[in-house]
Each structure stands twice: as structure tokens, then as C-alpha cells.
Amino acid sequence: MKKTAIVTGGSRGIGFAVSLRLAKDGFNVAVAGTRAQSDCAKNLDELAAVCGDYLYIRADVSVSGDRRRIIDETLNKFGGLHVLVNNAGVAPKMRADLLEMSEESYDYVMNTNTKSVMFLTQLAAKAMLGLPVTGKKRGTVINIGSCSAGVSSINRGEYCVSKAGIAMLTMLYADRLAKEGIFVHEIRPGVIETDMTAAVSEKYNRLIREGVFPIxxxxxxxxxxxAVSVFAGDSFLYTTGNYVDVDGGFHIRRL
Ligand SMILES: NC(=O)c1ccc[n+]([C@@H]2O[C@H](COP(=O)([O-])OP(=O)(O)OC[C@H]3O[C@@H](n4cnc5c(N)ncnc54)[C@H](OP(=O)(O)O)[C@@H]3O)[C@@H](O)[C@H]2O)c1
Structure with a gap:
């Protein structure tokens, strides 16, 4: 039986690479995103070429009713749910010093990056619990956190707080869901080339030249x-609530 994965923010950037990879791994893929489907046509066509049948759900993960729809529409289309990849995320619209951060920006980033993960995971876990177990586990939740969970950036503090929240959410759900056969993992990317980092590419080009990243x-x-592909598969069956850095070794403290 073909397993089903939901990838939030799965139509571009990291999420799109995850959608493609899971499709290649043999999953049905449901992609959730805020843009109209026609605006994602190029990437979705590429996805269709790999998995044939995919589902696109136009939904804002920060909106409760939209989160419900993501789960319902996936179950309606594919009849199962095995993997949830909580990837959708935003940077602050404007980088501002911690002393100038607005409550509006804090709420926007926290609601999109963290609250959404808390409550979409809750819905997904309940849906998984209602389904028969196929294979070696009932399900997997993979949260795309960030190196910012443990690295201070004082001009985008709300982002760092949102990703530190993901780290605890991962442990909480891993703890709660272990006995249900649902595994929960976190991946902490470093600096990845996507739309999110395009605005600050010069800064990161310089840091790479200066040797800040071992790789x-x-x-x-x-x-x-x-990394998502490995966690979504049937390996690591004695591992949950952990994280993996995908950051070129940036996390290594050096002297
Ligand atoms: N790039 C990096 O260096 C880096 C590093 C560490 C962690 N991350 C994390 O990795 C994840 C993906 O980042 P990325 O670099 O691929 O970003 P990106 O290129 O800006 O793409 C963000 C994705 O998230 C979706 N999204 C944003 N807000 C949403 C909402 N309210 N509801 C549903 N979907 C929403 C977008 O959907 P639409 O296409 O519909 O707008 C888009 O598909 C994020 O959680 C980010 O924090 C990125």
C-alpha cells in the first residue's frame, strides 16, 4: 500500500525538495501552501511527473480551519496519513533590532512557525491514531526547525524564539506519541539557498568565504x-525526539 505524506510549504524551497524526494521514495504527497495552485504550476508539474497523483491544498497553516482542511482533504483523497512534514515557515517581514521588534511581527512569526506546528501535529496525530498501522510504525512527524533554535540573531529574535519552540514541541510530541508508534524528529538546517535567504545572500556569501561554515x-x-527521507522511512526505530543539524558543521564550536 502506498503511504501518504503531507508537506506544508511543499511547493518551493526546502519543502519542494522534500515533496519531490518523498514522491521518489514512493509516497503520495499532499502539498499545502498559501499561493494559488496556478502560481506553483512549474514545480507541481515536476512533482506530478514523479508521483503522478499529488494533492495541492491552498491553506494558511496559521489559520485553524485551514489546518483542519489540510488533514481532511488529504484523508479524503488518499485515505491515509503516515508522515507529516512541518516545513512551512517565515522570516520576519523586516529585520529589526530586538529593542524595536513589534508585537505584530512576533505574532506573525510565532503563529506561522510554531503555533501552526503545535496544532497541525495535534490534528495529524489524532488522524493517524484512527488509522490501521501499516508497516513498522504508525507514523512520523518531521519538524523543520533551524540552527536559529540555538544561535542568537538579535535582528530577528522572533524567528529564533519560534525555532526554539519547535525544539521543545518536537520533544513533547515525541514523548506523548512514542507509545502510539508515532516517531517525531526535528531537522535543523543552517544556511540553505532558497527564497528565504535570497535577500541576505551577500551576507552569507561573505560568511562562507570567511570560513564560518566548516563545509x-x-x-x-x-x-x-x-534527512527527511531517512526519518520518513523505516530506519531509526529506537530514536525519537532528537534533532539532526543539516548545516555544514556550523554547530561545531571552535577555538
Ligand atoms: N532557507 C534557510 O536557510 C533555512 C534555514 C533554517 C530553517 N529554514 C526553515 O525551513 C523551512 C522552509 O524554508 P525555505 O527556506 O524553503 O523558505 P521559502 O523558500 O521562503 O518557502 C517557504 C514555504 O513556506 C510556505 N508558507 C509560508 N507561510 C505559510 C503559511 N502561513 N501557510 C502555509 N504555507 C506557508 C510557503 O508557501 P507559499 O509558496 O504558498 O508562499 C513556502 O512554500 C522554514 O520553516 C524555515 O524557517 C530555512
Whole structure:
């Protein structure tokens, strides 16, 4: 039986690489995103070429009713749910010093990056619990966090807080869902070449030249998708609530 994965923010950037990879791995893929389907046509056509049948759900993960629809429409179309990849995320619309951060920006980033993961995971876990187990586990939740969970950037503090929240959410759900056969993992990308980092590419080009990242290149969306693929599969059955850095070794403290 073909398993089914939901990838939030799965039509571009890291999420698109994850969608493609899971499709290649043999999953049905449901992609959720805010843009009209026609605006994602190029990437979705590429996805269709791999998995034939995919589902696109236009939905805002920060909206409760939309989260419900993501689960319902996926179940209606594919009849199952095995993997949830909580990938959708935003940076602050404007980088501002911590002392100038607005409550509006804080709420926008936290609602999109963190609250959405708390409550979409809740819905997905309940849906998985209502379905028969196929294979070695009932399900997997993979949260795309960030190196920012543990690295201070004082001009986008709300983003760092949102990703630190993902780290605890991962542990909480891993703890709660272990006995249900649902595994929960976190992936912490470093600097990955996507639309999100395009606005600050000069800064990161300079940091790469200066040797800040032991593996001296931009990360690629496919680097993250590879880690997702491993967690989504049937390996690591004695591992949950952990994280993997996909950051070119950036997390290594050096002297
Ligand atoms: N790029 C990096 O260096 C980096 C590093 C660490 C962590 N991350 C994390 O990796 C994830 C993906 O980042 P990315 O670089 O691929 O970003 P991106 O290129 O900006 O893409 C973001 C994706 O999230 C979706 N999205 C944003 N807000 C949404 C909402 N309210 N509801 C539903 N979907 C929403 C977007 O959907 P639409 O296409 O419909 O707008 C888009 O598909 C994020 O969680 C980000 O924090 C990225």
C-alpha cells in the first residue's frame, strides 16, 4: 500500500525538495501552501511527473480551519496519513533590532512557525491514531526547525524564539506519541539557498568565504530532503525526539 505524506510549504524551497524526494521514495504527497495552485504550476508539474497523483491544498497553516482542511482533504483523497512534514515557515517581514521588534511581527512569526506546528501535529496525530498501522510504525512527524533554535540573531529574535519552540514541541510530541508508534524528529538546517535567504545572500556569501561554515558552501534544499527521507522511512526505530543539524558543521564550536 502506498503511504501518504503531507508537506506544508511543499511547493518551493526546502519543502519542494522534500515533496519531490518523498514522491521518489514512493509516497503520495499532499502539498499545502498559501499561493494559488496556478502560481506553483512549474514545480507541481515536476512533482506530478514523479508521483503522478499529488494533492495541492491552498491553506494558511496559521489559520485553524485551514489546518483542519489540510488533514481532511488529504484523508479524503488518499485515505491515509503516515508522515507529516512541518516545513512551512517565515522570516520576519523586516529585520529589526530586538529593542524595536513589534508585537505584530512576533505574532506573525510565532503563529506561522510554531503555533501552526503545535496544532497541525495535534490534528495529524489524532488522524493517524484512527488509522490501521501499516508497516513498522504508525507514523512520523518531521519538524523543520533551524540552527536559529540555538544561535542568537538579535535582528530577528522572533524567528529564533519560534525555532526554539519547535525544539521543545518536537520533544513533547515525541514523548506523548512514542507509545502510539508515532516517531517525531526535528531537522535543523543552517544556511540553505532558497527564497528565504535570497535577500541576505551577500551576507552569507561573505560568511562562507570567511570560513564560518566548516563545509564551505551553501546548503541545498536537497540536503535537507535527504534527512527527511531517512526519518520518513523505516530506519531509526529506537530514536525519537532528537534533532539532526543539516548545516555544514556550523554547530561545531571552535577555538
Ligand atoms: N532557507 C534557510 O536557510 C533555512 C534555514 C533554517 C530553517 N529554514 C526553515 O525551513 C523551512 C522552509 O524554508 P525555505 O527556506 O524553503 O523558505 P521559502 O523558500 O521562503 O518557502 C517557504 C514555504 O513556506 C510556505 N508558507 C509560508 N507561510 C505559510 C503559511 N502561513 N501557510 C502555509 N504555507 C506557508 C510557503 O508557501 P507559499 O509558496 O504558498 O508562499 C513556502 O512554500 C522554514 O520553516 C524555515 O524557517 C530555512
Amino acid at each position: 564551505a558552501r551553501w546548503g541545498r534544499p536537497e540536503d535537507v530532503a535527504e
